[in-house]
Amino acid sequence: MLTYLADAATKAQQLAYDPGISPSEGGLPGLSVLKSTVGSINLFAIIAVVGALCVSGIVWAWGHHTGSHGSEQKGKQGALVAAGCALLLGAANGIVSFFSTVGTSVH
Template sequence: MLATEVLNHLAYDPGVAPAEGGLPGLAVLKQVVSSINLFAVIATVGALCVAGIVWAWGHHTGSHGAEAKGKQGALVAAGVALLLGAANGLVAFFSALGTQVK
């Protein structure tokens, strides 16, 4: 087998692409994932509130460890909120980027 034949064989495009309507239950799956995302956003709001309370309690009691953990929790909650909000955009961006790979 020639080297070009091997490369052509390895570069075979299977022709697979995401398509809606291929399987039953796609609408239900989208609804379930959207509900999970909403649940995570609500949990993140709760985590941010708890982190803010710990931060304030640590500050007012002079507990530098609690204050640091409250700040850390607030930053983590903010990062999680950013990721949850950007989830669709991130997946779409990297999916589109992946289609450009040849």
């Protein structure tokens, strides 16, 4: 009886910690279409970030050469934001992969 309660407590603790659900690729139809769509959106976003970086660089240079400190500052801000967006877009897969596995290993 005592071992039964200990086993039940261990299983309850295990269930509270790990429900046993993991992502599977064969669960829903259309997964390849969804992956392709998200990949295409990511490509368009990267192209838009390259354009934003070019425009920001032009604004930064124009502001510097005309003495417009406000435009120069906005160009710098735009370049930093575009660089940050490029970093996030490029690292999105790795970030999601890292955080989806945090806390899953049992010691």
